Amino acid sequence: MMFDSNYDLKDESETLRFAESMSSHLHPGMNLYLKGELGAGKTTFVRGLLRGLGYQDKVKSPTYTLVESYSFLKFTIYHFDLYRFKSDHEWDDAGFREYFNETSICLIEWPEKAGGLLPEPDISIELSHESFGRHLHLIGFTPIGSECLKTII
Ligand SMILES: Nc1ncnc2c1ncn2[C@@H]1O[C@H](COP(=O)(O)OP(=O)(O)OP(=O)(O)O)[C@@H](O)[C@H]1O
Numbered sequence: 003m004m005f006d007s008n009y010d011l012k013d014e015s016e017t018l019r020f021a022e023s024m025s026s027h028l029h030p031g032m033n034l035y036l037k038g039e040l041g042a043g044k045t046t047f048v049r050g051l052l053r054g055l056g057y058q059d060k061v062k063s064p065t066y067t068l069v070e071s072y073s074f075l076k077f078t079i080y081h082f083d084l085y086r087f088k089s090d091h092e093w094d095d096a097g098f099r100e101y102f103n104e105t106s107i108c109l110i111e112w113p114e115k116a117g118g119l120l121p122e123p124d125i126s127i128e129l130s131h132e133s134f135g136r137h138l139h140l141i142g143f144t145p146i147g148s149e150c151l152k153t154i155i
């Protein structure tokens with residue numbers, strides 16, 4: 003573990019705003035895990051990241067499609083939701099390994115459903131329910147991930 007930070011987000015708009023501010027610090031090739039129980043705010047966070055990058059349309063939860071993609075000038079964002087995986091083998095069967103490359107940024111909800119088959123994350127984004135809203139715990143696991151987190155206010 004290389005960098006660790008904690009924030010309190012008191013409502014949905016704060017989650018969106020935080021993610022928006024983070025979006026400009028992302029780089030192609032990064033891999034982000036989004037953790038937390040059902041309804042913790044993972045998809046909301048992705049919506050904020052995409053808005054920060056200028057995406058205006060609706061952001062669908064990939065609950066049934068497993069992955070949604072968003073093309074930008076310099077990279078493509080792949081947003082996964084692995085909640086419905088029944089076994090980690092589905093990760094290999096789906097061919098998702100190919101989505102991880104130097105021109106993509108992968109955002110993965112429910113990464114634990116793929117067991118140990120996923121590439122290691124640059125950043126883990128963990129949200130949890132609190133009486134005041136949500137607690138946000140960010141961990142940078144790689145130099146590029148840690149650098150990204152250090153530059154966020
Ligand atoms: N900081 C916050 N405080 C209170 N509510 C929030 C906060 N951030 C997001 N929410 C709300 O929490 C709910 C979370 O929904 P969201 O779909 O983002 O969760 P999720 O973690 O993606 O769930 P799932 O595992 O089912 O995909 C939304 O109704 C959203 O408005």
Ligand SMILES: [Mg+2]
Nearest residue numbers: 044045063111
């Ligand atoms: Mg979700």
